[in-house]
Amino acid sequence: MAVEFVGTVPLILLLVAAVWECVLIGYAFSLAGNAADEAARAGAVKGAGECRTAAAKYVGSAWGMSVVCDGSGDVYKATVRLNIPVLYPGLGFGAIEGKGGAAMERERP
Template sequence: MPARRGGRGDRGDRGQVAIEFVGTVPLILLLVAAVWECVLIGYAFSLAGNAADEAARAGAVGRSCEEAAGAHVGSAWNMTVACSETGGIVTARVSLNLPLLYPGLDIGIPIEGEAGSPKEEEE
């Protein structure tokens, strides 16, 4: 007897692709969210390092560290800045909270950036 080839009576596989797709959609969305979170973590480290560098440079010439760092970081990142001077070196430490899917929704884990710059001599 010859094999049947998808005629009107063969409806056992109808909708199979749709069911498999619906089953994999949550896994795909979870993977996209995990990749996005990794991107945000990397961006937060980069942002904290740059803000600390700018704050240290500003402190070295006598300007406000907090204002210099704040000019490069949005308010949603819950940034804290600490500047100190030791032995002619201005050190700035910037701390941001780790965001969960977007800045502003954080889980309280700090991401820190630290930088130093030699103090500029006043003439």
């Protein structure tokens, strides 16, 4: 019985690590999408400077975020790119992209 236990523990740990990685990737998709939506909304109302600030407000520095804001046309677009984490948000092996858009509007002075 002890031999079977020792043999299955690494498999169980590997399964737990795989599930955790899936959770982190799903959370990264959620963070990127939300940050892109918030950035696009802020950019549509207040401009490109607020676009980047709004995206950074919702994502921690460990995710390696980059933001591209584009205010051409009637729709303000924001793209947020996050590193895909490997067991921890500071370690990455690729990138996840979230895109958001909002209708252009300006606040009255």
